[in-house]
Amino acid sequence: MKVTVLGCGAIGQLWLAALARQGHELQGWLRAPQTLCHVNVTGANGMRFQQDLPANSREFLANSDLLLVTLKAFQVSLAVKQLAATLNASCPVLLMHNGMGTVEELHALRQPLILGVTTQAARREGSAIIHVASGITHIGPGNEAGHAHGGLAGPLQHALPDVTWHDNISAASWRKLAANCVINPMTAVFNCPNGELRNRACDVKTVCNEVARVMQREGHPVTADDLLNYVWRVVDSTAENISSMLQDVRSQRHTEIDYITGYLLRRARAHGLSAPANARLYEQIKRKERANARINA
Ligand code: KPL
Secondary structure (H helix, E strand, O other): OEEEEEOOOHHHHHHHHHHHHOOOEEEEEOOOOOOEEEEEEEOOOOOEEEEEEEEOOHHHHHOOOEEEEOOOHHHHHHHHHHHHOOOOOOOOEEEEOOOOOHHHHOOOOOOOEEEEEEOOEEEEEOOEEEEEEOOOEEEEEOOHHHHHHHHHHHHHHHHOOOEEEOOOOHHHHHHHHHHHHHHHHHHHHHOOOHHHHHHHHHHHHHHHHHHHHHHHHOOOOOOHHHHHHHHHHHHHHOOOOOOHHHHHHHOOOOOOHHHOHHHHHHHHHHOOOOOHHHHHHHHHHHHHHHHHHHHHO
């Protein structure tokens, strides 16, 4: 396959390295245009991949068989819209980010849209990307045209297992959203690694119960206890992690809160539900974002 990867951060480089090892033709796409994209990944097995791959070629983009988007949620729709005119109308666009809401923003996209939810964990150490833990990547259609692209799961599975195709990706997206609604803002507010949320079990339960109620109204037959158990499994398996939102807050960057808790609150409102614990977390993170924006101004 000929693949363009838009967003060459930790997850983007992980896929670039994995797909390159399988002999696929690759390019990176960087927001500040460059001719080369440096990929430096140490795999979960200790194997290192270090290579300069081509970048930002319009001709390569026009002939790509897949556009894999690994940007932050708030960067996705503008960046995809800017490339869509060059992409072949039949080239699937696979979005892999935390949070939900980009599908709505890309409703007019003519290309097939695929959504990906991954538990692959990677982090940056200096100029290197460390593949911290293997996980599962769930993919499924994000628009009508996306339904025809279940065959993508094969080559992706060979490159970076496990990958599973779902005809309906909504349940997997909502479960990940639930974990992100609890872990990301709480760790950013309390400035702690994920595992320390074990000391705030009561708050975790309250936030999680509100998410479960919204999920039920969205048509997902989840119980509050099942969802809470799932969230604790994610907390425990990522106990040492500094969540992506806490990393963003510490680095005074914009966060994905509008696509995580913000999305949850929009869906709660649509169903006439209130979610006060989530609303409080949303306000606390927005306050941090505003303070950081003032520092950077
Ligand atoms: O997805 C994550 C993130 O940090 O964004 C979790 C699952 C919370 C792991 O840290």
